[in-house]
Amino acid sequence: xxxxxxxxxxAGRRFLSSLPALFGVLVFTFLLMRVLPGDPAxxxxxxxxxxxxxxxxxxxxxxLNKPVPEQLMLYLYDVGSGxxxxxxxxxxxVTKDLRERLPASLELTFTALLIALLSAVPLGVLAxxxxxxxxxxxxxxxxxxxxxxxxxxxxxxxxxxFYYLLGLAPDPTGRVDIFASLPPxxxxxxxxxxxxxxxxDGWWAAFRxxxxxxxxxxLFVVAPLARITRASMxxxxxxxxxxxxxxxxxxxxxxxxxxxxxxxxxxxxxxxGIVFSTMLGANVLVEKVFSWPGVASYALDxxxxxxxxxxxxxxxxxxxxxxxxxxxxxxLYGIADPRVTIG
Amino acid sequence: xxxxxxxxxxxxxxSIAFSxxxxxxxxxxxxETLRYVTGASVNTLDPNIPGSTREAFAVSLSTYDRLxxxxxxxxxGKWVFDLGKITGELAESYEVSPDGLKMTFRxxxxxxxxxxxxxxxxxxxxxxxxxxxAPVLGKAQLLTGSMTSADQFKVxxxxxxxxxxxxxxxxxLPNLATVYPIIFNSKVAKAHATADDPWALAWxxxxxxxxxxxKIETFKPGEQVIMARNAEWNRGTADKSAFFKRVIVQxxxxxxxxxxxxxxxxxxxxxxxxxxxxxxxxxxxxxKVISTPQYNAVTFISMNNQIPPFDNVNVxxxxxxxLPYDDMFKAALxxxxxxxxxxxxADGKPTSGAYPIPQPVKLDLEKAKEYLKAAGMPDGFxxxxxxxxxxxxxxEPMAALVKESLAKIGxxxxxxxxxxxQMSTQINEKKLPFFTEGIVAWLPSTDYFYRNFYTxxxxxxxxxxxxxxxxxxxxxxxxxxxxxxxxEDGVKLNAIHFSEIPQIPLWQPSQDAVMAPSVEGYTYxxxxxxxxxxxxxx
Numbered sequence: 001x002x003x004x005x006x007x008x009x010x011a012g013r014r015f016l017s018s019l020p021a022l023f024g025v026l027v028f029t030f031l032l033m034r035v036l037p038g039d040p041a042x043x044x045x046x047x048x049x050x051x052x053x054x055x056x057x058x059x060x061x062x063x064l065n066k067p068v069p070e071q072l073m074l075y076l077y078d079v080g081s082g083x084x085x086x087x088x089x090x091x092x093x094v095t096k097d098l099r100e101r102l103p104a105s106l107e108l109t110f111t112a113l114l115i116a117l118l119s120a121v122p123l124g125v126l127a128x129x130x131x132x133x134x135x136x137x138x139x140x141x142x143x144x145x146x147x148x149x150x151x152x153x154x155x156x157x158x159x160x161x162f163y164y165l166l167g168l169a170p171d172p173t174g175r176v177d178i179f180a181s182l183p184p185x186x187x188x189x190x191x192x193x194x195x196x197x198x199x200x201d202g203w204w205a206a207f208r209x210x211x212x213x214x215x216x217x218x219l220f221v222v223a224p225l226a227r228i229t230r231a232s233m234x235x236x237x238x239x240x241x242x243x244x245x246x247x248x249x250x251x252x253x254x255x256x257x258x259x260x261x262x263x264x265x266x267x268x269x270x271x272x273g274i275v276f277s278t279m280l281g282a283n284v285l286v287e288k289v290f291s292w293p294g295v296a297s298y299a300l301d302x303x304x305x306x307x308x309x310x311x312x313x314x315x316x317x318x319x320x321x322x323x324x325x326x327x328x329x330x331x332l333y334g335i336a337d338p339r340v341t342i343g
Numbered sequence: 344x345x346x347x348x349x350x351x352x353x354x355x356x357x358s359i360a361f362s363x364x365x366x367x368x369x370x371x372x373x374x375e376t377l378r379y380v381t382g383a384s385v386n387t388l389d390p391n392i393p394g395s396t397r398e399a400f401a402v403s404l405s406t407y408d409r410l411x412x413x414x415x416x417x418x419x420g421k422w423v424f425d426l427g428k429i430t431g432e433l434a435e436s437y438e439v440s441p442d443g444l445k446m447t448f449r450x451x452x453x454x455x456x457x458x459x460x461x462x463x464x465x466x467x468x469x470x471x472x473x474x475x476x477a478p479v480l481g482k483a484q485l486l487t488g489s490m491t492s493a494d495q496f497k498v499x500x501x502x503x504x505x506x507x508x509x510x511x512x513x514x515x516l517p518n519l520a521t522v523y524p525i526i527f528n529s530k531v532a533k534a535h536a537t538a539d540d541p542w543a544l545a546w547x548x549x550x551x552x553x554x555x556x557x558k559i560e561t562f563k564p565g566e567q568v569i570m571a572r573n574a575e576w577n578r579g580t581a582d583k584s585a586f587f588k589r590v591i592v593q594x595x596x597x598x599x600x601x602x603x604x605x606x607x608x609x610x611x612x613x614x615x616x617x618x619x620x621x622x623x624x625x626x627x628x629x630x631k632v633i634s635t636p637q638y639n640a641v642t643f644i645s646m647n648n649q650i651p652p653f654d655n656v657n658v659x660x661x662x663x664x665x666l667p668y669d670d671m672f673k674a675a676l677x678x679x680x681x682x683x684x685x686x687x688x689a690d691g692k693p694t695s696g697a698y699p700i701p702q703p704v705k706l707d708l709e710k711a712k713e714y715l716k717a718a719g720m721p722d723g724f725x726x727x728x729x730x731x732x733x734x735x736x737x738x739e740p741m742a743a744l745v746k747e748s749l750a751k752i753g754x755x756x757x758x759x760x761x762x763x764x765q766m767s768t769q770i771n772e773k774k775l776p777f778f779t780e781g782i783v784a785w786l787p788s789t790d791y792f793y794r795n796f797y798t799x800x801x802x803x804x805x806x807x808x809x810x811x812x813x814x815x816x817x818x819x820x821x822x823x824x825x826x827x828x829x830x831e832d833g834v835k836l837n838a839i840h841f842s843e844i845p846q847i848p849l850w851q852p853s854q855d856a857v858m859a860p861s862v863e864g865y866t867y868x869x870x871x872x873x874x875x876x877x878x879x880x881x
Contacts, residue, residue, distance in 0.1 A: 038764035042771045042802070044394035052801070055771075057478040058393045088394045090564035091386045091548055097565075156599060164603050171609040173595050174566065178378065291595045293566045301565075304732065306764035 007334065011327055018323045022316065026079065029315040030072055033308045040064070040306040044088050062088065062308070075312075084316070085309030089302055094313040098295060102317065103188030104175055105287070105294035109279045111210055112217035117272060120222045124229025124268075125261060128237060139230070143223035152285035155216040159289070162212060169212050173291045176206050213290040217283055221275045228271045232264040239263070265336050273329035277322045374880060375588040377862075379873060380601050380610040384565045384594040389547040390522045391479035400522045401872035402568055402592060405585070407525035407553035408433045408578055410448050410467065410504075411516065415866050415877075421635045422866040422877075426786065429516055432578050433462055433526055433554065443511025443824075450502045456528040456554045457573055464498040469529035471496045471506075477542035481523025487791070488518030510822060517786045522870055528552040554578075556585040556876045568592040570875075586864075586879035605630060605857050611880075612858040612865070614873060617736055618677040621855040631860050634853040635867040636681040639787040641699050643780055644745070645805040645846040650776050652726070657718035659844045662777075663704045665711035666847065667748045674740035676852055683848040693841065696833020698789040699848045702841060711752045723753025729778040730759075731766035737852070738779050771802045780805055781852075785869045789833040793817035797845065806845035813839045 041064060045054040059065050063074065078085060084094035127139040149157075162169040170177055175190050183190070183197035191210070194203035236242060237260050245255045284296035295314060302310035383398045390403040414428030431437060434448040454462040472493040474481035485491070489512040497505045508515050518524070527547065535546035551559050556578070557570035570590045577583055593610075595601050602620040604610035606629065616624070625632045646653035646662065653659055668684040686694065686701035694700055715721055728745055730738035739760070746756040756777075761769065769775050782796055782803065794817045796803050797810070813836060820832040856865050856873070866877045 037768065038762060039768040039771070040764055042767045043764035054393055054480065054483060061393065089386060090384070091392065091394070092564050100563075156597075159600065159603060164607065167607075171604055171607070172600055173380070173593060173604065178567065178591055178593060179373070179376075288596045289600060291593075291597065291600065293563075297596065298565070304762050304764070306762075 007331060011331060014327055014330070015323065022319050022323065025319040026076070026312070026316055027072070029312050030075060030308075031068075033306070033311055034068055034071075036306065038306040040088060040308060043305050044307075058088070079316070084313035087302065087307055087310045089305055089307045089310065090298075094309050097298060097310065098313055098317055100188070101293055101295045101298050103190075104292060105280055105283070105296060107175075107189045107191065108210065108213055108217065108286070108292060108294060109276060109283065111214040112221070112279060112283075113272065113276050115214055115218040116221045116225055116275070119218070120225035121229050121261075121268065123222070124226040125233055125256065127226070127230045128233035129256065131234065136230075139226060143226050146219045146221075147223040149219070150285070151216050151220045151283070152289050154219050155213065155286050155289040158212045158216055170205070170208050172209075172212060172289070174293055175209055176202070177209070180205050213286050213292055216289075217279060217286050221279060224271055224275060225268060229264065229268050232267045233260060236260045236264040262336065266333060269329055269332050269336060273325050277318070277325050280321060281318050372588070374861075376591060377587040377589070377612065377875060377878060377880075378591045378593065378610045379612045379875070380593050380595045380604055381613065382594070382596055382598060382601065382615050385562070385568050385592060386564050387548045388551050388559060388562060389544070390525070391474065391477070391481050392544060392548050393478070393480055395480065397870065397872050398592065398594075400870050401874070402559075402570070403522065403525060404555075404870070404872075405557040405570060405590065405875045406551045406555040406559060407527070408454075408462075408555050409520055409525055410434045411437060411520045413517075413520050413869065418635070418638070421633055422864075423635060423638070424866065424869050426517060426788075426869075429520055432520075433467070437516075439516065444508050446506040446508070446516060447499070448504050448506070450504070451578070452502065453577070454554055455575055456531075456552065457558055457575075458528065458531065458552075460528065460530065462526065462528075462554050463501050464504040465501070466529040467504045467526055468496050468498050469532070470526045471504075471524055473527070473542045474524050477544060479523070479542075479544070481521075484521055484523050484785075485518055487786070487795075488512055488515040490515060490518065511824065512822065513788070514786055514791065514821075521785050525553065528554070557590060560589070566594055585876045587875065590875045602857075605859070608859060611862050612856065612873060612878070614854060614856045616855060616857055618675075618679050618855070621679065621857060622677050624857055629860075631858050631862065633856045633858070633865055634679060635856075636851045637783070637854050637867070637871060638681075638851055639785065639869060640781060640783040640851055640871065641683065642849045642852060643782070643805065643846045644849060645778055645780055647773060647776050647807050648809070648843075648845050649773065649807045652718070652720060652724050653776055655718045655720075656843060657714045658720065658724075661711045661714035661718065661752065662749070662754075663702075663711075663844050663847050664707045664714065665749055665752050665754070666704075667706050667744050668704070668849070669706070671741045671744050672850060674744060675737040676850065679855060680850045680852040682850050684850075688841075693834050693837035696789055696830040696835075696837065698787070698792045698833065698837065699851070700837060702848060704847065706748070708748075708751055715752060715754075721753075723749075723755065725755040725757070726777050727757045727759045727775075729761055729766065729769070729775050731761050731763045733763045734779070734781075735760065741779065767802075770805065773800075773807055778805075779849075783871065787869075789829075789836060790817050790820035790823075793836050794821065797840075808843065808845035810839060810843060810845075813843075 040062060041055045041059040044058050063071055087094050087097055090097055123139045127136045130136055159172050163172055176182060180202060183193040183199055183202060186193050186196055190206040191203060194206055242255060242260050245259045281296055284300045287294040287297035299311055299314035381398055383396055385398045385402050387395045387399050390400045409432050411429050411434055412432040414425040414430050415422050416425040433450055433454055435451045437446060437448045439446050450462060450464060456462060475485055475491055476493055489508050489510060495507050499505050531552035532543045532547060536543040556573055556576040558573050560569040560571045562568050572585055572588045574584050598617045601613050602616050605613050606624060621632060624630055646659050648654055672678055672682055683699055683701050685705050686703050688694055688703045715723060728742055730742055742758045746758055749756050784791055793813060797808050798804060798814050816832050816835050820829055823829045823832060854867055854871060858865060861880045862878055863881050864877045864879050866874060868874050
């Protein structure tokens, strides 16, 4: 228990020490957005009669009529008080948009990562155990295929086969059938909210919507996970302690799972952490193809229309998620390998 | 034991019966629901908010009423809006005084807002005042109809309102039928106004207070809007409420997914598919495809008349004869639209005073070379050709063909693809020499086009042309009451356009509406969106 408390304190300290980095990201994105060519006021004043006056109105509305240092101070003050500004694109507060969209992205990413880990780790272990065999080559082929097919191609392909041709999947438009009613919002994760509401039909509907986008994302990240599992399994299978374990006649599964895999899992956790952060930000193509109302497609739309506030909010959010995921990975290290502590 | 069994049996039977009944109810509501999918999104419930999208316009047409609306007519067998026929919407009748300086609107006695309170002249006055006073998009629009001040709107009695104009303006009445001058429930709106925001812009952005055919059920900006029918509404052309009980407007960013949805019958209507998808869907003949040339829109290749070498009229003429029009039309639009090139003008005179009309230009490299020689640039020059990412699907193949063809007369073209916000910024700053863009006019009349798109140092004057004669004729034509003289002015304007060739009209792209075979009543509207009130299912 004391050890746990110490971990929490150290994790908190680690989080605090990453605050300057978050601040840097905030200022950098702010300045970057203003350096980029493209005037959002001109873009949003695009009605058939929008002239100079309309552009000025929007500029004022977005606070762009003030000098940049003043804008930055105002923005920092707003962020400090929990306000990330207002999106021109959706007309909503950025915090509200992100709060609504982040669970969608997280749910998708978690599911994809789960699918990826559940398939990549056994595949990697198998490939390592039967090195050079037909299984090893098969896994390598599968990984190469997964990496070289871009997610939007696999996404469109999955839609074409399972929705258009076979009619097995529901229409690929968002998180739940448009005609279905949503559960009361508790966590924002539909799978959890449906369960909490006791609506199993709804849960099944949400799950069916989720499975294709999650699969097309998982396909893309299976490769790095499986390859790293295989490589680090090979190292630990060839090590002395595994030879010893084998020589004392332990059952094979115990040798593989308890001794080899537990020692081989550290790099996999590291990679999984990185993969998760990248997936969350970079799954924009999957979100677009499946009309998934997530944060990445939101940020891309905002970037294309030079809508400053959502882009800044998104980058800040991603940086925070990255910090938290790294922290989690470090804590998981400690669980996987008691010799490692976070400091 | 037997009791339990029979009870269990009863439960099973009941649950089966229940699920069957539920199924048929669901099927029924599906038939009464319109599911419209689009690549764009709705970002405000008040179309007046700066930055509002075209999808937001479409929603506001259903949630609010205006005083008057446009009728519809058949054009080549397809329904399109009719600028010449203006009928009452909230107004039961209207009359324009003989001198054209007064318009009097009598409101319908039975018109009610969605909260049940009657629509009064006070509400109309407040709403029109708002459009011309508040910092909203409608201000610039109503300016084109000589309505600029709240003093022009006068309440005569609770059901009569009078609009006075400084001079007779043909566009005054049509302006009141556009998207912006919607009639709000002023009591509700005022209750949400604040000192900083006397016109309740913030509240009306996310809430509605109207008398329209549909009520907002859910509004998720950027995702979906679900509207339920207002059964009380009777302002439609057939004096009854709208057909569909529910309308779902859903954003589906990927065009291929939209095509799949409508083909599988999960979506009922889509108007923004890729031309290639429309063509294949049309070939399969399972769905109804209604293609209407957007006769109030034009796609151009523009040249900046103030920047060398395009300040030289002979260079512009050379470009006019060096573009591979037919190939571009096929590659960009798959021929879906009406071309504005390849016309023959007898004795070089414009064939009509309308705008736009097909221009007497075609691919003629010899002629183009002669013009270049006349411009003093026989060896050509280098330039960049820009288009925005949003138009890439049509502009990209077009740009490649422009580059290839212009290389043949010695003009080296670099293709520049710009994010939309960057492109509009550079156009506004008049920095692009050579680019493609499109324009649209809600109230397409010749003088309107020339005044807005060929006049002044402003954003929509893409070619930055500065021709005093053109400006003078266009300004005069605006208030020309005599139709024959107006036509004459139009012919003059078109002649100047061709001799100066500030930009090259290419075509009017088609609006391809793809819908389930059961959907009827689709009408091409001035705002180029779907008016959900027009539709029904047979």
